[in-house]
Amino acid sequence: MLTTLTALAEPTRLRIVELLQFGPRYVGEIERLLVLTQPQVSKHLRVLRDAGLVESTADAQRRLYELRREPFVEMGEWLEGYRRSWEGHLDALAAHLEQSGDDP
């Protein structure tokens, strides 16, 4: 989760991710649409790929980048924990932590 959050917590990378939400893009397209330098795009895509947020397929010398579903699914599941806690449906672990941390 921290890996995903760290990758997304950068303005330019978040913009790239939001663009890719609407479909795969080549590096050159991203560069042009978001008005970025080419190395900037490549560098950020590298970080996003290392974080597992995007994957690329080669098309001659061009690379098509697209989002991977997994990290977003994971984020959804992670958020579930918070939703549950507010709905008062604390599971066993939560209940345990709830009392074990109280001041003696």
Next chain:
Amino acid sequence: MLTTLTALAEPTRLRIVELLQFGPRYVGEIERLLVLTQPQVSKHLRVLRDAGLVESTADAQRRLYELRREPFVEMGEWLEGYRRSWEGHLDALAAHLEQSGDDP
């Protein structure tokens, strides 16, 4: 969204947030449970508060911190956009961006 992500994209802060998931805590509790220095906790809580992720209520000289729901709800809504895009239910904006960005 960027504000929320930036606040969460720090190991110690994420740990604090995950702890607060199970209920409000005083600064001293967080310090003790997560084995952090006191200024470290205060500083991170300040960042989390500025980002709107937590709020505090005063109890004498102690401050009880708890999570705010809004940013997490927002994250859920933000994720919805990605879920929709994968399910092929592109809305008008998405469809527009889908074609307007193609190479001529």
Next chain:
DNA sequence: ATCGAATATACGATAGTGCGTATATACGAT
């Protein structure tokens, strides 16, 4: 009023991160 406990802030040092420029690499076209 004074003291101790709880929390917040200031400040200097350090490390990590992103940017720009230059360069390397891969591939299709000729």
Next chain:
DNA sequence: ATCGTATATACGCACTATCGTATATTCGAT
């Protein structure tokens, strides 16, 4: 083989963020 296009990487610099230590502030207790 050579050239142009597309993408990736290297390197130096600047900025930001985090940490540790010290100090300020607030409040209850005495």
